[in-house]
Amino acid sequence: MADEFILETEGLTKEFAGFFAVRDVALKVRRGSIHALIGPNGAGKTTCFNLLTKFLKPSAGKILYKGQDITAMAPADVARMGLVRSFQISAVFPHLTALENVRVALQRQHGSSFDFWRSKSVLNHFNDRARELLNDVGLSEFANTPAVEMPYGRKRALEIATTLALDPEMMLLDEPMAGMGHEDIDKIAALIKRISAKYTILMVEHNLSVVANLSDIITVLTRGQVLAQGHYSELTKDERVKEAYLGAGHA
Amino acid sequence: MPETAIAEAPAKAATGGNILQVRNLEAWYGESHILHGINFDVNAGEVVTLLGRNGAGKTTTLKSIMGIIGKRSGSVKFNNQDIIRATSDKIARMGIAFCPEERGIFSSLDVRENLLLPPVVRAGGLPLEQIFDLFPNLKERLNSQGTKLSGGEQQMLAIARILRTGASFLMLDEPTEGLAPVIIQQIGHTIARLKKEGFTILLVEQNFRFASTVADRYYVVEHGKIIDGFSNAELAANMDKLHTYLGV
Amino acid sequence: QDKNIKIGVLTDNSGLYADLGGPGSTVAAQMAIEDSGLAAKGWKLDLISADHQNKPDIGSTIARQWIDVEKVDIFMDVLNSGVALAVNNVVKEKNSIMINTGAATSDLTNAQCSPNTIHWVYDTYMLANSTGQALVKAGGDTWYFLTADYAFGHALERDTAAVVVKSGGKVIGNVRHPLNTADFSSFLLQAQASKAKIIGMANAGGDTTNTIKQAAEFGIVSGGQKLAGLLLFITDVHALGLKVAQGLNFTETFYWDMNDGTRAFSKRFSERMKNKAMPSMVQAGVYSGLLHYFKALEAMGGNPHDGAKVVAKMKEMPTDDALFGQGTIRADGRKLHPAYLFEVKKPEESKGPWDYYKLIGTTPGEQAFRPLSESACPLVKK
């Protein structure tokens, strides 16, 4: 069982002063799949992510990751177990170059990050690996560009490269395509498809064509609760999903 | 059309006259030159959509009209009055209202306060009952904190609050971004109703599918310039071009 | 030996004590230079002044720099005990001279005494002694202390309490308040409740003036209790106004309206002041101390630029000037002169601006200051 599902939640609940943003959610993410979380605005998707990565404390419920109970862990420790997230608003280190961005992640993996007495030139041996990762996401020519100066779509790619540097087992992507133009969307979608060969991916996305093309399985949340789960083709036929999310006119 | 007539019947001025005229508009953020001479017109009572890729300058165009960008030049005529030098509070009081991309719901205000925040600038705005008619959700949530609303409700609130003010010219910046399909449909209906009420709407959209359901005319923005424009009727003939412009 | 003298007035020009010393001390020094007549006799006199901002490290750095770079011969004023002690060390190390007229700490002539320093005007021991003794004698035999909670306040309280007990009075309580308290009502209520005849204020500066002002408000003086200031100056009375300050008792060693000599000097002084203030005892001390220093140099026929030597000479010579009368400088560097217990006049008794004090008792210098027999100063041979 634990082998089949990399992440499982039981009765996951988050209450904000009487308001249930997430209520009694049981989620099972199959190892190696691309799992999409969709739902109308305010359904509790981001809150779910925050609970899974421990940025919020659940009010009730249990989270199992690789068969281990991580409900009480600190966010940094969850990340160390290979469960890494991206943010709804792009998260990079703006004044570090792309290479340095990736290197910071590599550095965590390989220790020495408390060494204040050594020169940072010891970090240079990460450079090759960092370049390799940048190359993977198509950012080779940006290696020495500070992240602030990169276009939006490239920042998202950089974020993914940084996440990959941690060699995670599972990635949580929160609206990776939000606010992107069409070309960028295609690029990132292709990238996600590519890396999904190696990692498990749980993502939130409003762009239906992306969801349709990428995801193996979709969970629909409304009002903090799971409404339905299944493949895209099944869900588009589900009246409840149509009403709550897709809208009446959806083909 | 003489100015006095407009002042008397602002909301109902849907007689097809030219209400906004933008000529040679240029704008800067600090050192970076973003708009390089924008030219377009909006007629009273129509819905005009600006299309374009990320970073083309659509938002910047709206902000320049509204007077909330550091430096701009050229001419923007609203009801034949040049407003390029006016401050944004003056422009608002002339009857232009702006609903920003990021919605701008205030978290320290509850829904009612958010709704009542913009001062009434002229007679002729929608009364509250009519607004609640359009957005029944808001009526139920009047006392909750503004930012606790779901994304879609926030978007409704953002639109609702500028309808009260009596401004007859609305600028909506990507009202559908980040919204679920079901809510996008609702917003489409709302825009159609507003048009019927006599409002003039300048819309910015990435979501072409949505825009095509509401717009009368389109302009395409690229690199801070208007590079093309056509009406809804000419749409089919222009689809190929649109593909290359937008990469749809 | 040359005939060049460089005088440095190191004082608080911008802080809490600027009225007490500050620019007025520079004026007094200038007057001393003019009145000495040395310039006419071919001496070259220079005067510089600086603000130590009440910070010991700034004070000692300026002192060091003045000696090393500016070649200053003598430091005047140096109010604020912390700064005074810091400068005291520098002056001793570099064999310069300090005539301290502003600092209260009696350590300058006790444990920390130095052959290069003279303490001119007053010190805590004397204030405690004079005020305590005189008030007990006048019937104020039960005391309650309102004490600033740090070394200075503690010392002042301890010394005064000892005097009170020795003179036959009784200390029936005390309360310690933090430094720079804005509101004293809590403490005053406690003092009021104690029913002591005298409330001794073992604090200084703004703390003291606020205590007095608020005591008036709470009707402490009109209720029959008396306030005794243990460190209070005419500038404070001026700031408070007679309405509030009336009836206060405290000790000073100089008052402008004592005799013709003091009046003449004070009139000239006040004309030179921006706000027409009369001199405080600190400023008067600068004038009087400098004149004595000049006399010593004249007697030596030139400036040897040797601090200890000049100070020794000054100690040899009796002092005599219009402001403090006749006096002496003891081996420990203590200048002796009488101490006067004053009471602040009622508004209706005052005949004009700065007419503030009634003299109610005089203690001769030998009795007012710490006797050599109690001294911990190594310069004193026992």
Place this chain on the structure above:
Amino acid sequence: MQALYAQLLVGLINGSFYALLSLGLAVIFGMLNIINFAHGALYMMGAFVAYFLLNLGGINYWWALLLAPIIVGIFGMILERTMLQWLTGLDHLYGLLLTFGIALIVQGVFQNYFGSSGLPYAIPDQLRGGMNLGFMFLPIYRGWVVVFSLIVCLATWFLIEKTRLGAYLRAATENPTLVRAFGINVPRMITLTYGLGVGLAALAGVLSAPINQVRPLMGADLIIVVFAVVVIGGMGSIMGSIITGFALGVIEGLTKYFYPEASNTVVFVLMVLVLLVKPTGLTGRAA
């Protein structure tokens, strides 16, 4: 026990000053996002203006209560127009440093012209004397201070939290550009708000003139404590700073009675404790 009542009452009086001052600071922080270090200096100016009005213009205390806040408020508005407004959008640190500089200048100038030991200001005749409450002698003036400042505090709270103007102000703190685009002259409103906050400080200055010496440094010592009050109450929270102001006065009063040595430190101990338990102060919004 009686003594304890007396201490409580006395604490409340001090609390009024804390409340008025921290209220002004909270208004300014809440609306302009500036930590107004000049607050102490402006408080001092309020007291000085009252002094001048009386001694140069023969204008009495009651008029001073009205005029001094207006005069100092105008001075504040000039500061805002000429300097503070250039700091919009920058880190708090810059506002803090700028106002710190302004405080030094103002205090320095006053010290230069009026010395440092201060000037007397008498209690107005109508409020002279005291009442014997049985457990203590309460000077009438102090009673007046408590009542009056309570009224002012509540009025300010009402103005900001319960009126349209308040909604504008709160919205303008979050997003001034947008509020302006709704047709509200935000810069003018901010200037007036700063004037209001400053006016509150000046009002506290006038109130304190008869109790404390009118000294150039009278505000310098107070300001740090008042900062602590604002932080404990939750930065920018109006009600938070009013309540904390009064409460702190009382707690300080009690400390003065039971353990006077600590009465200056108690506020900081309290602040550390509060921040440890509640990182954004008692009623604060997230930073």
Place this chain on the structure above:
Amino acid sequence: MTTLTDDTLPTTPRAMRDEMIVFAVMALLLASVPFTGVYPFFVMQALCFALLACAFNLLVGYGGLLSFGHAMFLGTAGYCSAHALKVWALPPELGILVGVAAAFVLSIVTGYISIRRQGIYFSMITLALSQLLYFIYLQAPFTHGEDGIQGIPQGRMFGVFDLSKPTVLYYVVLAGFLGGFLLIFRIINSPFGEVLKSIRENEQRAISLGYRTDQYKFLAFILSGTLAGFAGSLKVFVAQNASLTDVHWTMSGEVVLMTLVGGLGTIFGPVVGAFAIIAMQQYLAGFGQWVTVIQGSIFVVCVLTFRRGVIGEIAHYFRRSL
């Protein structure tokens, strides 16, 4: 909220080389002071404050934590060293050790309390802690309250260097400063420094990468506090006294000012700022009552016109990090 150091430039190998050159020039200039007729005590004092400002800058400029109570480390180390030298009669090197150790312990305690707070609350909690210490030192007997600890013997360092000789003292202080400065320089350019910078840039992201950011901030706080303490211990030998001034909040404010004038988040800025402010204090002392007015005006002008500070503006002009 905007960050304090918006336009920090990325460090490139070339920047490192530039910095080394500037460092060499600075060290040479400072080493030649005794031969130039510049008053050495002034320079020594400025060096102590420069080290303090650098330590402060390590925390704010690279850790993004604005401490408003750094005087507590300066003052605590000063008092402890002074007490050790005067009362326990320890030799100078042990006196310094006592002071630094005290600052180290203090930074652990205060860091533990304050490090979890963000932004302005962090500043305020450090301010509160330093005020607490101030009042404790005001009342504690060993500090001698307002009088301070005076007349501290300078002694012989390692039994060889006679610190009462100004030139010897100067080089000892200079060595201490350069040592501290190089350590800070190394910290900034260490693997640890890289992590610290990324935490300043985007803490949430750093956490999501698996960094326990509190631990890094804590270590930065301890390093900064301890180095500030070292500056305090050195200062005891220069001023030969330890007083309340060094623990008062205005001192904490001055440190901020020095760093700001020189350039926040620049390596050499705090040094330049410290020299500028100390020089100003010395030379303005003669202006009497106008000192505070002039000082205030400098604050105002600085904030309104050159917010990046001296070095910050220069660095910005040349597009280099210095």
